[in-house]
Amino acid sequence: MIVSSSIGSAVISPRFILVNPMRLVNNARGGWFLVDSIACPAVYFYKGKEDAVSPLRRKMNPDSEILHMIVAFLAGVFMAIAPLCVSSQERSFLLSKEEARLFLLEAKVIQSERIGKGLTNPWRLTLSADGLTHDASFQDVDVRTQEAGFAGGGRELNFADSFHFNIAAYELASLLGVDDMVPITVEREWEGKKGSLSWWVDDIKMDEEERVKRAISPPDSHSWNNQMHRIRVFSQLIYDTDRNVQNILITGDWKLWIIDFTRAFRTIRELPEEEDLLKCERGLYDRLQKIGKDAVSRAVGGHLTRWEVEALMARRDLIVKRFQKLIRENGELKVLY
Missing domain, CATH: 1.10.1070 (Phosphatidylinositol 3-kinase Catalytic Subunit; Chain A, Domain 5)
Incomplete structure (x- = not known):
């Protein structure tokens, strides 16, 4: 879910939906991030003036270890509840080719049925993992x-x-x-x-x-x-x-x-x-x-x-x-x- 909103004169624009918490930590330097929407958190980047952002923004250096710890914690929270707010089909679109390949190799087969088309009588398997x-x-x-x-x-x-x-x-x-x-x-x-x-x-x-x-x-x-x-x-x-x-x-x-x-x-x-x-x-x-x-x-x-x-x-x-x-x-x- 991507939402645009504003706080005062500070414009909050969608930066990315958090998928990999390490990627978020690496990108956190030099910017201020906010988790919005409890139901399905997304990460946003402040582009507004400093006086429009909370006092915490002015007191904390973007490179501080505390900020990185906060961001990493929020990333973990998001990863824990992500399956609740993104459908399985939508999540499949987020997979890289290598991730999809590994899924095919390692996921558990939970259902099977004949397709009924084609000369080789193939199977349609339903796979599940993570x-x-x-x-x-x-x-x-x-x-x-x-x-x-x-x-x-x-x-x-x-x-x-x-x-x-x-x-x-x-x-x-x-x-x-x-x-x-x-x-x-x-x-x-x-x-x-x-x-x-x-x-x-x-x-x-x-x-x-x-x-x-x-x-x-x-x-x-x-x-x-x-x-x-x-x-x-x-x-x-x-x-x-x-x-x-x-x-x-x-x-x-x-x-x-x-x-x-x-x-x-x-x-x-x-x-x-x-x-x-x-x-x-x-x-x-x-x-x-x-x-x-x-x-x-x-x-x-x-x-x-x-x-x-x-x-x-x-x-x-x-x-x-x-x-x-x-x-x-x-x-x-x-x-x-």
């Missing part, structure tokens, strides 16, 4: 065969359907700076089975299948198209054979997330749909040009084989060549954004 409760998707499929047949009559050599690809996709997205469209994913064991555990995306409005069926247009077509271009580039890079409309999620603010990569990372050294690559985010294009095989291998760890990494790098080369050709033909401003 007053925070959040859901995650668990997939333990790990199938590799020399040849596989499908209901439609098609066949695939060197078929793989593995939870390892979910983890590799997130690590690769992090390396390329597009992990804001791929949920945080870790490897974890649950009920004696190893699998991938992915952060459950909050505030899902619909998936792409539902949007198309209901003929709903995005409110900002420019932003939508840019997000779709990123998804196309990433999906072709990892050769995702199961990138369908149910695996593209749309949040309430029309942000796109892609999930379920268990049938990606084929050893094919070609692009599945090169003609779909029309534009690319400038930062992603730059990083694609710079990444090397060693960096990719370190990022994905043991989740990809050597042949899968080599095929990925071959597709990277083709993607870069594709955009270089488009830039020569149409100009950089029409290709990169």
